[in-house]
Amino acid sequence: MSASETSAQSAQIQAYLNQLGQQAKAASFQLASLSSQQKNTLLQTISARLSANVANILAANAKDVAAAKDNGLTDAMIDRLLLDESRLAGIIGDIDNVISLADPVGKEAASQLLDNGLRLTQRSVPLGVVGVIYEARPNVTVDIAVLALKTGNAVILRGGKETIESNKVLSQVIRDALASLDLPEDAVQLIDSPDRAIVSGLLRLDNYVDMIIPRGGQNLQRLCAEQSSIPVILGGIGICHLFVDKKADLNRAIDVIANAKVQRPTVCNALDTLLVDQSIAADFLPHVVSQLHDLGVKFYGCEQSQALIASQGADVTAADDESFSTEWLSLTLGVKVVADIDEAIGHIRQFSSGHSEAILTDDIHAASYFMNQVDSAAVYVNASTRFTDGSQFGLGAEVAVSTQKLHARGPMALDALTTYKWLAWGDYTSRP
Amino acid sequence: MSASETSAQSAQIQAYLNQLGQQAKAASFQLASLSSQQKNTLLQTISARLSANVANILAANAKDVAAAKDNGLTDAMIDRLLLDESRLAGIIGDIDNVISLADPVGKEAASQLLDNGLRLTQRSVPLGVVGVIYEARPNVTVDIAVLALKTGNAVILRGGKETIESNKVLSQVIRDALASLDLPEDAVQLIDSPDRAIVSGLLRLDNYVDMIIPRGGQNLQRLCAEQSSIPVILGGIGICHLFVDKKADLNRAIDVIANAKVQRPTVCNALDTLLVDQSIAADFLPHVVSQLHDLGVKFYGCEQSQALIASQGADVTAADDESFSTEWLSLTLGVKVVADIDEAIGHIRQFSSGHSEAILTDDIHAASYFMNQVDSAAVYVNASTRFTDGSQFGLGAEVAVSTQKLHARGPMALDALTTYKWLAWGDYTSRP
Numbered sequence: 001m002s003a004s005e006t007s008a009q010s011a012q013i014q015a016y017l018n019q020l021g022q023q024a025k026a027a028s029f030q031l032a033s034l035s036s037q038q039k040n041t042l043l044q045t046i047s048a049r050l051s052a053n054v055a056n057i058l059a060a061n062a063k064d065v066a067a068a069k070d071n072g073l074t075d076a077m078i079d080r081l082l083l084d085e086s087r088l089a090g091i092i093g094d095i096d097n098v099i100s101l102a103d104p105v106g107k108e109a110a111s112q113l114l115d116n117g118l119r120l121t122q123r124s125v126p127l128g129v130v131g132v133i134y135e136a137r138p139n140v141t142v143d144i145a146v147l148a149l150k151t152g153n154a155v156i157l158r159g160g161k162e163t164i165e166s167n168k169v170l171s172q173v174i175r176d177a178l179a180s181l182d183l184p185e186d187a188v189q190l191i192d193s194p195d196r197a198i199v200s201g202l203l204r205l206d207n208y209v210d211m212i213i214p215r216g217g218q219n220l221q222r223l224c225a226e227q228s229s230i231p232v233i234l235g236g237i238g239i240c241h242l243f244v245d246k247k248a249d250l251n252r253a254i255d256v257i258a259n260a261k262v263q264r265p266t267v268c269n270a271l272d273t274l275l276v277d278q279s280i281a282a283d284f285l286p287h288v289v290s291q292l293h294d295l296g297v298k299f300y301g302c303e304q305s306q307a308l309i310a311s312q313g314a315d316v317t318a319a320d321d322e323s324f325s326t327e328w329l330s331l332t333l334g335v336k337v338v339a340d341i342d343e344a345i346g347h348i349r350q351f352s353s354g355h356s357e358a359i360l361t362d363d364i365h366a367a368s369y370f371m372n373q374v375d376s377a378a379v380y381v382n383a384s385t386r387f388t389d390g391s392q393f394g395l396g397a398e399v400a401v402s403t404q405k406l407h408a409r410g411p412m413a414l415d416a417l418t419t420y421k422w423l424a425w426g427d428y429t430s431r432p
Numbered sequence: 433m434s435a436s437e438t439s440a441q442s443a444q445i446q447a448y449l450n451q452l453g454q455q456a457k458a459a460s461f462q463l464a465s466l467s468s469q470q471k472n473t474l475l476q477t478i479s480a481r482l483s484a485n486v487a488n489i490l491a492a493n494a495k496d497v498a499a500a501k502d503n504g505l506t507d508a509m510i511d512r513l514l515l516d517e518s519r520l521a522g523i524i525g526d527i528d529n530v531i532s533l534a535d536p537v538g539k540e541a542a543s544q545l546l547d548n549g550l551r552l553t554q555r556s557v558p559l560g561v562v563g564v565i566y567e568a569r570p571n572v573t574v575d576i577a578v579l580a581l582k583t584g585n586a587v588i589l590r591g592g593k594e595t596i597e598s599n600k601v602l603s604q605v606i607r608d609a610l611a612s613l614d615l616p617e618d619a620v621q622l623i624d625s626p627d628r629a630i631v632s633g634l635l636r637l638d639n640y641v642d643m644i645i646p647r648g649g650q651n652l653q654r655l656c657a658e659q660s661s662i663p664v665i666l667g668g669i670g671i672c673h674l675f676v677d678k679k680a681d682l683n684r685a686i687d688v689i690a691n692a693k694v695q696r697p698t699v700c701n702a703l704d705t706l707l708v709d710q711s712i713a714a715d716f717l718p719h720v721v722s723q724l725h726d727l728g729v730k731f732y733g734c735e736q737s738q739a740l741i742a743s744q745g746a747d748v749t750a751a752d753d754e755s756f757s758t759e760w761l762s763l764t765l766g767v768k769v770v771a772d773i774d775e776a777i778g779h780i781r782q783f784s785s786g787h788s789e790a791i792l793t794d795d796i797h798a799a800s801y802f803m804n805q806v807d808s809a810a811v812y813v814n815a816s817t818r819f820t821d822g823s824q825f826g827l828g829a830e831v832a833v834s835t836q837k838l839h840a841r842g843p844m845a846l847d848a849l850t851t852y853k854w855l856a857w858g859d860y861t862s863r864p
Contacts, residue, residue, distance in 0.1 A: 029781070033804060114826055118815055125807065127837050206657065210837050225638065225661045231838040232663075252860035259862035349461070360860065371855050372465060375557065383550055383858030392863065393854070394546055405559050405642050405851035406663040407838040419837035422825070423803050426815030428684035428792065430691035431824065 010197065017201045020156060020189055021208025024129040027184035028154040032126050034183075036103035039150055045177040046146065047095040053173050054088055060169040061138065068162055081136040081163045091139050098146050101396045104415040105152050116432070118424040126152035127210045127419050131202055133224065134215035136160035141170045144213070145188045147399055151417040154187045156209065158202060161194040168192055203228040210419075213400055218327070233412065235402040238268035238355030239327050240385040243344040243370065245361035246277040250284050253360045254291055260358070260384040262295045265331050268401060269356050269388040272327055273334035275344045281337045282308065289314050289335075297331045300324075304337040324351045341366055345373050352376055354403045356385040377403055377410035442629065449633045452588060452621055453640025456561040459616035460586040464558050466615075468535035471582055477609040478578065479527040485605050486520055492601040493570065500594055513568040513595045523571050530578050533828045536847040537584050548864070550856045558584035559642045559851050563634055565656065566647040568592035573602045576645070577620045579831055583849040586619045588641065590634060593626040600624055635660040642851075645832055650759070665844065667834040670700035670787030671759050672817040675776040675802065677793035678709040682716050685792045686723055692790070692816040694727045697763050700833060701788050701820040704759055705766035707776045713769045714740065721746050721767075729763045732756075736769040756783045773798055777805050784808055786835045788817040809835055809842035 034042075050057070061083040068078050083091075104124055111121040130153050134140045141159055148155040159167045171190040178185050191198055203212060203224060212232045214224040224232045242260055244253055260271035276285060285308040289299065293314035300319040301309045309316040317323070319334050324347070326334075338344045341359075348357050358380035359370040367381040378388040388410060390398025395413035402408045408416035466474075482489070493515040500510050515523075536556055543553040562585050566572045573591055580587040591599045603622040610617050623630055635644060635656060644664045646656040656664045674692055676685055692703035708717060717740040721731065725746035732751040733741045741748040749755070751766050756779070758766075770776045773791075780789050790812035791802040799813040810820040820842060822830025827845035834840045840848035 025781075029805070029807075032807070112826065114824070116819065116824060118812075118819060118824075120825060128807065204658075226636075229657045231836060249860065256860050256862055263863060349457075367857075373461070375461075375464065375560065375853065378854040378856065380550075380855075381857045383856055383861040384863050386863040387548065387550060387856060387858075387861075388854075392546070392548060392550075393552060394544065404663060409851050410854045419841050421807065422810040422820075422842045423813075424810065424815055424819060425799075425813045426819075428681065428688050429815040429819075430688055431695060431816050431818040 013195070013197055013201050017198065017205055018208075020191070021129070021205045023186035024154040024156055024189060025208045027187040028126065028128045028152075030184050031149070031152040031154060031187055034152060036105075039103065039152065040099045042149055042177065042181055042183060043095055043099050043146055045181060046149075046174050047092050049173050049177045050088070050092050050095075050142070050170075053169070054085065057088060057166065057169050057173070058083060058085070060165040061163075063165040064163050073162065077136065077162070081138060081160075081166070083138055083166060087139070091142050094143065095146050098150050098397055101150070101414060103150065104418050109420075117429050118426050120422060120424045122420045123423055124415070124418045124420050127417055129154045129156065129209045130417065131156045131158070131205070131209045131212045131230065132215060133158045133199060133202070133212065133220060134160065135217070135220070136162040137215075138163045138166040138170060140215055141167045141190075142174070144215075144399070145171070145174050147397055147414065148417060149187060151414055153417055156189050156191065156202065158191040158199060164192060164194070199223070200227055203230060206230045215400060231407070233400055233402050233408065233416075234404045235400045235412075236268050237327055237353045237403060238270070238385075238388075238401075239272045239325065239351060239353040240269060240356045241273045241275055241348050241352060242271050242358045242360065242385060243275040243338070243341070243348075244277060244280065244284060245341060245359055245363060245366050246279045247363040247366065248280070248360040249362055250280065250287070253284070254288050256358075256360060256382070256384050257288055258291060258295060260386055261292060261297060261333055262331065263384075263386055266329050268327070269385050270329070271333065271385055273324060273336060273347075273351070275336050275338050275347060276305070277341070277344075278304070278337050278339055281305065285309065285335070286312055292333065295331070297333050300332065300334045302336040305335045309335060327353065341369060345370065348374055348376070355401070356380070356388040358383060358385050377401070445627070445629055445633050449630065449637055450640075452623070453561070453637045455618035456586040456588055456621060457640045459619040460558065460560045460584075462616050463581070463584040463586060463619055466584055468537075471535065471584065472531045474581055474609065474613055474615060475527055475531045475578060477613060478581075478606050479524050481605050481609045482520070482524050482527075482574070482602075485601070486517065489520060489598065489601050489605070490515060490517070492597040493595075495597040496595050505594065509568065509594070513570060513592075513598070515570055515598060519571070523574050526575065527578050530582050530829055533582070533846060535582065536850050541852075549861050550858050552854065552856045554852045555855055556847070556850045556852050559849055561586045561588065561641045562849065563588045563590070563637070563641045563644045563662065564647060565590045565631060565634070565644065565652060566592065567649070567652070568594040569647075570595045570598040570602060572647055573599045573622070574606070576647075576831070577603070577606050579829055579846060579849060581619060583846055585849055588621050588623065588634065590623040590631060596624060596626070631655070632659055635662060638662045647832060663839070665832055665834050665840065665848075666836045667832045667844075668700050669759055669785045669835060670702070670817075670820075670833075671704050671757065671783060671785040672701060672788045673705045673707055673776075673780045673784060674703050674790045674792065674817060675707040675770075675773070675780075676709060676712065676716065677773060677791055677795060677798050678711045679795040679798065680712070680792040681794055682712065682719070685716070686720050688790075688792060688814070688816050689720055690723060690727060692818055693724060693729060693765055694763065695818055698761050700759070701817050702761070703765065703817055705756060705768060705779075705783070707768050707770050707779060708737070709773070709776075710736070710769050710771055713737065717741065717767070718744055724765065727763070729765050732764065732766045734768040737767045741767060759785065773801060777802065780806055780808070787833070788812070788820040790815060790817050809833070
């Protein structure tokens, strides 16, 4: 391609994105004035129209699955993008849950009459336009559109190319629901081109887009952090640690460790590295390794732990800084013997992604110290890291799990899709 | 310079920044466990040591002023960087104010016993490491270090090269105060090289820095938005609007407009564009223009307003999209006659930087409509835009004025320098 062709193409992408952004912004102004009841009626309409379109949606999804097979995707990847009647019913059922949640928009806080004569209040309002970039999970299309509309936001969706047919039908059903209520269709827009230059352009659309949420792996998160001029909510990457203190109840500890590692190893709150106090390592490690080995776990062990792991007939590789920096997302576990709680905390500070960490101990002093010193989104005493989740935390809905510190941290609920504005009433009041 | 020299230099900068980052992060862990009393003692010590070093500080500042004169800086710029005894006393006095404020760290919210057996709470904690990039205002060095330390954060400062001598002495006095209390000096680090590549590197130091605050003009804000992989708090750019509704009390309106435009025209909350309802324009504009003209204001007028402005003998230039997109920071005012409140709101949506907007009206319906429809950090009814300010809002301290929507919006107080972590206690609890 010649330079002038490239430049023409890039101008075309920019024009397309500007239009998308303008449309989303205009729609967001309309959404911002809807009442909670109007927004819930919209969600009910979406739910009903999705139910009425099950056959169309499954047919579109079947095309995606067929293409995935043609393209040689793994069974695990095909399973992720697959919809069937039961999964679709689950997605639609979740909409009822969102309808039942309180609307975080319109709350007023910090209201006061100031000495300068102004009456001041801080009112919660929608963010405006949210851009969501995600991978091959068609449920995200519905989930995120519904959460955005519940909070009066417009959304620009860019899903994985592997689910493009499913996403087209799902987003069209939602747009039809909007139109049927005389609401702006462009409250939900899908980018249906697989062109990666569009993602880079979307990340620079700061005139129109107020927040970017990347829902996907490490590479997508880094891309967004590095390229975006729009605020990004990074998240969903968990290098999670569990420290077994010398005063832990070792019998009860094993079940919690197994839960953290094995219950659902492919998710971000699953355990990645087990830290064990050296004074109990020789007693405890063989037991826990034996049980985890039976459950199919393979190990990366530090120098001190390798022989203890191997003694149970388990697979063990020498651990290094690289393996301790890995989010396994599989039945693999790093193991490190530490001199004491401070070495455990030091290891966590060096290698954690700031998602979830736990201590198991019967020592109330050690428990407090660990909670105060460890700075991650979620810190547990005597509990599995698997609890870091919007529904487990009683938040009702989960937009994402943030591992950054601004705006929202850990499981993000509906209120993370709002901001606030300051409103002040005077009587032709000037600043003295 | 050869390519290999450039690359060696860039490796050197990276090593320097990594060291800075590591030191700041290590210091931040120590600061996070300080009690409010310990932090206030630190601030008192800083205040006392600054008072004891007035002569050194003024001598260093005199060098900056001399260099500024040699380099031909304008009087206005020299005035911005100048310290004298009275200004320094003001800076030191502000520390007492910060000491008296409540410490936002350590609050717990959302505490509950969950159905799954966990006791959950959300505890406010320091952000960690804050990077601040600012221009030639030595007061920022003290202000921001004090606010960061009050909230248990480490800070990396990069001030303008025009105040390097002042900043070196000020930051050294603060570091000495830290050391005198056996606290980590590296809680406050100054980048004293004028090399711009260091700023670019700092903006990518996301392993260590949790937030970037640019305190400066449009170019600095854009640089940070575009280059930073760390969350940035954009702010301090105000293209502010005031709409005179047809039902405004026109006599009382004039004083508010004059206050918004003239009281301190060089700051971000000063008025930039006056929007006037067409039904009152012919009556009202000559009066307001006449008064503002007497106060030295020059005008950019829309087609409809130019003749009315010129009739008062005032300077008027034809306004266009570019002038309506300008933050004047001077005695210049854009004027536009609009058909109605909707055109006023449309103009604000198109041209505002999202800082501060006001409506003047006696019509309660118009007032509500304007407040609901305009989405800026601060929206006023019958008041000057000049009120958008931490102290006017009763917040005690102002870290910055944010014009973005995530984390903090409008005047940012101490709590914007904190985040939270989720803490959960179980009894060897696994996720079902």
